[in-house]
Amino acid sequence: MAAVQLERVRKVYPDGFVAVEEASFEVADGELLVLVGPSGCGKSTLLRMIAGLEAVSAGTLRIGERVVNDMAPKDRDIAMVFQSYALYPHMTVAENLAFGLKLRGHDRATVAARVDDAARLLELEALLQRRPAALSGGQRQRVALGRALVRQPQVFLLDEPLSNLDAKLRMSMRVEIARLHRRLGATMVYVTHDQIEAMTLGQRIVVLDRGRIQQIDAPMALYERPANLFVATFLGSPAMNVLRGTLVREDGPALRLDEGARLPLPAGDVPEARFGTRVDLGIRPEHLLRGGDGEADATEGHVEVFAPAVDVVEPVGNEVFVNMTLGTHALVARLPPGELPEPGTALPLRAARGRLHFFDPESGRRLDG
Template sequence: MARVQLQGVRKVYPDGFVAVHGASFEVADGELLVLVGPSGCGKSTLLRMIAGLESITAGSLRIGERVVNDVAPKDRDIAMVFQSYALYPHMTVAENLAFGLKLRGHDKAAIGERVAEAAKTLELDALLERRPAALSGGQRQRVALGRALVRHPQVFLLDEPLSNLDAKLRMSMRVEIARLHRRLGATMVYVTHDQIEAMTLGQRIVVLDGGEIQQIDTPMALYEKPANLFVATFLGSPAMNVLRGTLVREDGLALALGDGARLPLDGDGVPEAWLGSEVDVGIRPEDLRRDTGAGAAFAPTVEVVEPVGNEVFVNLQQGPFALIARLPPGELPEPGARLPLRAAAGRLHVFDPGSGERLPG
């Protein structure tokens, strides 16, 4: 396996559109790194540049110790798994697994050994004589993974490999890919728009938007301390609530909203230097708690209640702001009622409303 290093990698198309603005990061040897962001953010373009399927306008790309900017895809020692399975329908599973090795001139014994190894790793042993039409979606995806696995490449590149599967299969395949990575200790770069996939699979995550890297960190570090409003609202399901108001000190620190409501704030992490200024305050749905005290200052209106068994999602409205609270099951509030809430101490995220950057505090 090998590390992958990108230094100021940039992609500009002939019409002047900048798809990637100077991306710089390193994928460590044996790391599973996820590129995540909305459609059009540049994540697949970055992956295709690593694969050699897109030219690099500027910057340098290293795989191992080689600069590979001008190296052909077949000579980069990478294997790629695409969103579509791209299996040959007239070939058996064994033939699909072996096809790439045959093209590269490997001898029959080595091919058989590698196919058997990959089939055992991915539990495809009993399916080797079947054709793709006789396989489920999950089985086809495992064959596509196996076709990459038999190559023994330095780097695996996976471009939204689970997006064609239903929710249940996506969950099981996430587990399979994580297990495969642990077993192989392989260097993997994984592209997805699904933030749950990113959070559960990635050892580190690169968050992209508009072709620019917004933040690089471990999943929980991104969740607990997002660098800006985009990262804060993109990662997390349901998404982070954001309220805009003015920081005031009236019987304690609070966020004064435009409709006269006040959200009491715990001082920890709130930059008091911004007193009297407008800020955006982010609160995760699980950090909104019922306020059982008398005369609660913050009581948004209940819009929709969604009980899902072990928890309840309560959709609320406070003036122009739509909110979601994630509450434990129990007595459910009625739509139209006011629900007194407070923010959990030390769990606030404060951002500059102009730049969207996190405020130190």
């Protein structure tokens, strides 16, 4: 296996459109790194540049010790798994797995051994004589993974490999890919627009927006300390609540919303330097707590309750999503199951201590201190 290093890599198309702007990061040897962002953010373009399917306009791209900017894809020692399975319909599973190895001139014994190893690892032994038409979506995706696996490349590149699967199958395939990575210790770069895939699979995540890297970190570090408003609202489902207003002292710290509504905040959570300034305040849905919970009278002092109006209640089994309005702002709370509030009523809530995020309303960057 090998590390992958990008130094100020750019991609500019002939019409002047900048798809990737000075991307710099390193994928460590044996790491599973995820590129995530909305459609058009540049994540697939980055992956295709690593693969050699897109030319690098500027910057340096290394795989291992080699600069590969001008190297042909076949010489980069990478294997790619695409969103479409791209299996040969007239070939059996065994023939699909073996085809690339035969093209590269491997002897029959090597081909048979690698196919058997991949089939055993991906639980395809019973399917080797079937053709793709006789396989389920998950089985086809395992064959596509196996075809990459038999190559024994330095780097695996996976471009939204689970997008064509249904929700249940995506979950099971995420687990299979995580197990596969753990067993192989392989270097993998995984592209997805699905933030749940990114959070559950990635050892580190690169968050992209409009061709620029917004933040690189471990999944929970991104979730708990987003660098800017884009990262904060992109990661998390339901998304982080964001309210714009002025931080004030009115019977305790509060956010005075632009239309006059008031959101009380936990004492000590608002940096002194921020009082009197306008901010975007972020609160995750799970950090809006029912007003009567015991933490309200903890030793740090009383946390004042506010009561937004309930619009829609969504019970999903182990939790309840409550959609509300405070002034003109929409709020979502993630609450444990129990007695459900009625639409049209006011629901007493409070903000959890130590869980507030402050952002600059102009630049969107995180504010600290």
